[in-house]
Amino acid sequence: MDVAPFISFLTRYWPVFVDGLQITAFVAVLAAPAAFIAGILLVLPAVSGWKGLAAVVRGFVELMRNTPLLVQIYLLYFGLPLLGIFWGAITCGVIAIALQHGAFLSEIVRAGIQSLSVRQWEAGQSIGMRRFAILRLVILPQALIKVTPALGNQLIVLVKDTSLVSAIGVMDLTLTGKVLIERSGMSFEVFIAVALFYLILTTSLGIAARLVETFVARRYA
């Protein structure tokens, strides 16, 4: 593949790619914080000692972790209307991604919490703090600091997983690519370009994650 024709191809379809990139970024920007919040919420019952709820959440997390994300997206998008609930494709995609990644994140955060010494809990108790306050102010921050690298990793997986929303018609980078192939017939060039755009997104996130890691490591070593 020559570079010059590829460049002219890129410039020609640039606005179309940018539209797709924006949708992909939009889905990721909604799903990532939602997944983070879901991850924290899913870890709370187990570490707060709410036994019944913890068992239910455990089952939910296993279910989420052990079924394909694409199936979950289909389930929401095609299943909910049967219950009389009509959500848009982006909403269904964001929720499915947030739930599955929330499940994985909760496992990461739980491991971080368990790696902390019980003495940190006791230190909090000794100054009269209650369990939830200790969790919020002492335990969770330290656990999150410990698992920063894993969180960064998961974020990159999440960005790549947003491509699955193309399966329910969201015009993201991936679906944009498919459409452009039909329009231009240049399948190879199109997906080189699509891959490049994903790469730009994920590597910049990767670099940001590294920066956060070094900052955290320097400050709390």
Place this chain on the structure above:
Amino acid sequence: MTSTASDPIVSVRKLHKSFDKLEVLKGIDLDVRRGEVVVVLGPSGSGKSTMLRCINFLETFQSGTITVDGRPVGYEAGDHRRPLGEARNAKVREHVGMVFQSYNLFPHRTVIENVMMGPVKVKKVARALAREKGMALLAKVGMDHKADAYPGQLSGGQQQRVAIARSLAMEPSVMLFDEVTSALDPELVGEVLKVMRGLAQEGMTMIVVTHEMGFARQVADRVVFMDGGVIVEEGAPGDIMAAPKTERFGNFLSRNLDQ
């Protein structure tokens, strides 16, 4: 509740504590009066830490009662032994300061933030006031110059002094010290003991578990010797450390004489 100077701040009655089948405390009775410094001595495994941890209910116990400032610890007063619940346990712990062998500072917070955490988050003291009082406490333990450092940047002795300030910030009725110098390099022990001496002189009520015989002799109002989960002997250090009444304490003293 009316209280007089002679009322005990801490009162332990017939305290029994087991870990599964292992009975660790076999009926402890201990009263600590306001301003009194009680040093607890005893061989490893005699139950010293467990007793301290029962006093602020970091450990549950099977029978007996503990009160701090007249408040029941862990269980309702009376025959029911109904657990008090988290909120009331936390309330009691506000009045009991505890310093651990391993400092247990919050590593993700600066020194001053460690000290402010209790007042701000538990007592809802305004941040500015908490900071001001916190700085005064840090000055008192000689750590105000490190207020904005993180615990990981401090020596063990410095961390332990901050841990003492963090406990003091809650203005507790009694301070519990569990071998707070045992993890320190020998040259750092003195600076921590000096802070504890100062507290004792100011009239702080203290229960101190330690292997520092010198501290016991010079600072304690009363020495309590524990062995095998019971209090074997107690009295003024000048009396019982010079002339132990029991063979067990005598042997313990001669084994630890070099310190």
